[in-house]
Amino acid sequence: MGKIWxxxxxxxxxxxxxxxxxxxxxxxxxTMQQNWGNVKKEVSSLIxxxxxxxxxxSYLGISSTGGWTSLSYLFWGLKIKxxxxxxxxxxxxxxxxxxxxxxxxxxxxxPKISLTEHYGDTNVIIRCHLGIEIPAGLPTCGLKVNxxxxxxREGQWVxxxxxxxHSAWNQSEKRRIVxxxxxxxxxxxxxxxxxxxxxxxxxxxxxxQKKYAILNMLPQFMKDLLFRGxxxxxxxxxxxxxxxxx
Numbered sequence: 001m002g003k004i005w006x007x008x009x010x011x012x013x014x015x016x017x018x019x020x021x022x023x024x025x026x027x028x029x030x031t032m033q034q035n036w037g038n039v040k041k042e043v044s045s046l047i048x049x050x051x052x053x054x055x056x057x058s059y060l061g062i063s064s065t066g067g068w069t070s071l072s073y074l075f076w077g078l079k080i081k082x083x084x085x086x087x088x089x090x091x092x093x094x095x096x097x098x099x100x101x102x103x104x105x106x107x108x109x110x111p112k113i114s115l116t117e118h119y120g121d122t123n124v125i126i127r128c129h130l131g132i133e134i135p136a137g138l139p140t141c142g143l144k145v146n147x148x149x150x151x152x153r154e155g156q157w158v159x160x161x162x163x164x165x166h167s168a169w170n171q172s173e174k175r176r177i178v179x180x181x182x183x184x185x186x187x188x189x190x191x192x193x194x195x196x197x198x199x200x201x202x203x204x205x206x207x208x209q210k211k212y213a214i215l216n217m218l219p220q221f222m223k224d225l226l227f228r229g230x231x232x233x234x235x236x237x238x239x240x241x242x243x244x245x246x
Contacts, residue, residue, distance in 0.1 A: 002187065004195075005123040005163055008202050013123065013163045019146040021126055021159040028098045029128070029157045036155030039090040041131060046087045047171060047177060054108055058176035067110030074104040076182075076203075077196035079245045100184030102196055106132070109176040117144075120162030121199050124188040127162035128181045131155060135174035143168045152178055196240070201230040 005013055023029040032039075054069035057242040072080045084104075085092045095101060102125070109115070115192065120127065135141055138151040144165040162182070170176040185190050205227050209215045215226070 002185075004188065004191070006198070006202075007119050007121055007163070010240065013119065015146070015164065017163075019148050019161050019164050020150065021161075022153070023157040023159055026126075026159070028094070029159065032094045032130070033156055035094070039088065039094070039158055040155065042088045042090055043179070044236045046084075047132065049087075050106075051162070054106070068108070069110075069114035070107045070180075072105040074102065076200050077102050078200060078241060095164055095181070098181070098183060099191060100186070100189050101181055102184055102192065103180070103182035105180050107178055107180050109168065109170040111135075111173050112171055113177060114171075115167050117165050117167040119165055121202070122195065123161060123163035124185055124191075124195055125162055125182040126159050126185060128183060129158040129160075130179040130181075131158075133175060133177040135170065135172040135176055140172050141170045141176055152176070191193060194236070197231055197234050200234055201227055204230050204234075 003014070005011065007013075022225075023033060049245065050071050054071050057068045057070055073084050074080060086096075095104065107129075129143070129152060131154045134152045134154050137153075138149055142149050142151045143158060143166065144150075145160045145166040148157050150160075152158055184195070185232070188195065205223075208226075215223070216227070
């Protein structure tokens with residue numbers, strides 16, 4: 001079993017794992033690709049009907065020069081938005097069969113927009129992009145992970161290790177939309193709950209320190225206490241959230 005790495009640890013990622021994964025090695029990914037035609041219409045309808053509901057991203061300081069928006073349904077185990085089962089029953093049926101699914105969103109890059117290089121939260125997930133609206137291939141529109149480039153294709157998965165330095169760009173004249181899911185790697189599934197709470201607590205801390213600059217002036221031990229308080233609060237609220245989601 002590999003060692004769990006969190007970006008917030010401040011330690012350099014050991015880079016001992018592959019940057020990309022083969023979708024053929026994951027039955028759920030291969031099945032969805034083979035049956036993309038069965039859900040394409042409902043996914044396209046959802047995107048068009050929700051066009052004005054995509055929200056601007058502010059994700060741990062990643063710069064995009066504007067034009068990077070998303071429609072989020074699930075964030076590290078926390079349900080953000082309901083209605084996917086009703087709006088996309090076919091897609092939802094496939095997603096419910098994915099073990100370790102903890103995050104789900106639709107991500108839009110406007111024309112002429114790039115995301116700066118950045119590291120993900122942790123190495124315990126496989127980040128998965130499913131192409132929905134892909135205006136062009138490489139070199140105009142694509143993804144780079146640990147210096148290796150890939151392009152998106154409609155109805156096809158791109159699976160990669162989010163812990164590596166990575167970036168994305170769309171220099172075409174049309175928007176690019178992908179569905180993004182995060183799937184806990186099998187060897188870490190037994191720690192799924194703790195991992196999700198840890199990262200949600202870190203993100204909450206980041207947002208608080210961004211909103212209240214004075215928190216950045218606190219000594220490290222007080223920042224650590226803040227994080228522990230957030231972790232405990234999220235842990236205690238989990239049964240309530242789980243009940244409301246059911």
